[in-house]
Amino acid sequence: MKLMYLGTAAAEGVPAVFCQCSNCREAMRRGGKDIRFRSGALVNDHILIDFSPDLYAAKLRFQLDLGDVRSVLVTHAHMDHFNREDIGMFIPPYAHVDHPGTLTLYGSSFTEKVWNEYTGEQLLKEPEVTKAVTFRTLAPFETLDVEELRVTALKAVHSCPESLFYLLEQDGSTFLYANDTGVFPEETWDYLKEHVTRPLTVVSLDSTMGRLKNRYNGHMSFEQNIEVRERMLRDGIADETTRFICHHFSHNGIILYDELTEMMKPHGFDVAYDGLTVTL
Template sequence: MKLTFLGTSAAEGVPSLYCDCETCEKTRILKGKNIRKRSSLLVNDDLIIDMGPDLYAACSKNNIALNKVEYALITHCHFDHFYPENIEVRYRRYQLKHFPTLNILANSSVFFKLTQMGYKDEELYINRISAKLYKNYYFNNYVVVPIPANHAHEYGMALNYIIKHNNKEILYATDSGIYKDKWIKKIKDYRFDCVIFDGTNIFSETSTNHLNIEGIRVMKKKLLNYGIISGHTKIICTHFSHFGLPLHDDLVEKLQFDNIIAAYDGMVVNI
């Protein structure tokens, strides 16, 4: 699997629009890998996780067209993860030629936002699939399994996703706080080659809805205890807020002590 990190920030982006903290001010000067757009992940060239407000900018910067994308996995309806106007531009008046139907796997709160735009699904070349927890969804060479996330309970709970492709398994675990033990028992038979964790509050205080470094360590220990991950599992952290966030080079150095890779916008990882 080829994983392309189109964005790696939390909701406010880095630098944050109205912020003059040390991280944001240094980022405006240094730019490069310190600049972070809202989180999104492209798997190979035909599956995407989350479609937030920076998707156009991310694809433009990385010379990526989404015309081959057939599957969109949306974690939840918060604006930084689902910006429905990204779907609106699929309307035929904006396009020169036909492209594949986009199959959207999500919960009802995401589809409510989509409905509010007033288009018929066939006008946008989309197919809605209501996610059911722990169910296997077969998308060509992928098997996708939605699992519960400890986040966005006011919108019916966010989703995280297990993706299996060509004998490789990954867990996309953002946005989420620490998993409940009963959730982990449900996935104990998986052996992940890669886990992508929420790093929203990486070196600051956090809530039950997100993770910091202590929370990531707890999650790693839980998954290790069940044999779900091993020393060979690639651990990646994404979805960083500017609160207490070091500049990228410093972040890389600090996370190395825990054998964690700090994602950055445009990063490509092959699993």
């Protein structure tokens, strides 16, 4: 499996769209790994996780060919993860692809409702899209095959109803892609404890709250990332070979890439950046 981070910021981006804070100014000055698009990932070059409003920018930045994308795993319906208006660009005459086919969106019943609301609106740019795009509803803890991946939807704690995050498996390797969640609900811990029989290969955790000390639990802070790692090690869900990655950053809690890497390395975490590709 190969997973490429296309964006690693929270909804406002880093630097944030209207912001003049010192973190945003310094991120802009440094550029490179400190410029972060809204979050999303590309698996095996053709399966998307989330439909970021910066997907098009990521295509240009990383010279991506997205013409073979047929599956999108949507975590939840917040605009930085489900930019439903852009999905209409999948069909002709907006796209001419080598192997025409349909696109399947996977997500919660709430995300499906948000999609159906849009396709029922007069604002819908292209009504034909409803013929080419289907929605497959996922219940929490449901496992299914999405092309070459085995995918399990896990229950998140987040401010959007029915938010999910995903466990991906292929050829014995596992990638837990967990953003827009606080410290997992107990049902999710129970599921992982029972079903993860070999330590996970890669675990990517939400780090939106960053250095902030409050214990809001709809995103995670670095402190909570460390606690989740420790619990996973204790429960045998991960071991010392598991690669942990911090992901989904806000300008409010962030420190810049170099300092963050220095801070989190001793705690066993790598720091995601746009374009980071993990092969497992």
